Amino acid sequence: DQQVKQNSPSLSVQEGRISILNCDYTNSMFDYFLWYKKYPAEGPTFLISISSIKDKNEDGRFTVFLNKSAKHLSLHIVPSQPGDSAVYFCAASADDKIIFGKGTRLHILP
């Protein structure tokens, strides 16, 4: 069973516009949520995180929103830039382990 779901395999967004990546989870015991970004031939890199006791965390162009009642989180990137083209993994943590979603490939169009 997939505890962290990213239902959009890919997303294309015009440069300068907002990119919104979505993620759903099933395990209510998750206490921390993260987004990782991955370029080809590299390992994932940590981007931003949010504790389960908060509903928003912002870091520069990146904002993560958490809706616990809906078991949903989203990553907003604004404005989108060409260097944001990558695969984005949503992840959630419980018992010191991180469970990753399948990823969403973001294409930023010129």
Add this chain to the structure above:
Amino acid sequence: DTGVSQNPRHKITKRGQNVTFRCDPISEHNRLYWYRQTLGQGPEFLTYFQNEAQLEKSRLLSDRFSAERPKGSFSTLEIQRTEQGDSAMYLCASSLASGLALYEQYFGPGTRLTVT
């Protein structure tokens, strides 16, 4: 370069052979994790260490897999009698086992294993 390093970056082996991968974590990190990633999937947890102690192993880690972290520094992942289904990217990550830093794992570039 003080990031996580993994060797080799690529390994091609014949079915039935044994392979060993190495991971060198960030030096001050006491947590070390191994993941496997296949095409179209996110990283899947295999096992993790705190210092030299192996604290948990996933059901994915069959008895053909063994991991060690002698002296709490680098780690090795060995796969015995490789099978074609073992073909994947094997990722290593490290973190501090302290507060929120626990969750911010730093990944190496991975070792891509191809079993023919």
